Amino acid sequence: MLTLTENAQTAIKTLTSEAGLPEDGGVRIAMADGGSELQMALSPEPAAGDQVIDTDGARVFVAEETAPMLDAQELDATETEQGTGFSLRKQV
Numbered sequence: 001m002l003t004l005t006e007n008a009q010t011a012i013k014t015l016t017s018e019a020g021l022p023e024d025g026g027v028r029i030a031m032a033d034g035g036s037e038l039q040m041a042l043s044p045e046p047a048a049g050d051q052v053i054d055t056d057g058a059r060v061f062v063a064e065e066t067a068p069m070l071d072a073q074e075l076d077a078t079e080t081e082q083g084t085g086f087s088l089r090k091q092v
Helices: 006-018
Strands: 026-031 038-043 051-055 058-062 073-080 083-090
Touching: 006 026, 006 058, 006 073, 006 083
Parallel strands: 026 058
Antiparallel strands: 026 038, 051 058, 073 083
16 A cells, blocks of 8 residues: 655645645645546545555545555656656665
8 A cells, every 4th residue: 555754744734724725635646647647636526446644634536546556656756947746666
């Protein structure tokens, strides 16, 4: 199952709060159109079939078809000049 670092948790809670999403909103990770890369977007609720990961109030919705690919991954976040950047890495 996808896990979140403390940085990712903070970033997700900040982004969803600033966007005015409902308390059960979060970010959704799914394959972009064309199926060659992952896409992350704010979402007020999970889509049908989504895996819901809630870590201390930071909610991530993983699309059903994407979940197996993210099974042993960790989501991290860093601040860049362009804003918040997210990255995935293998869990150790």
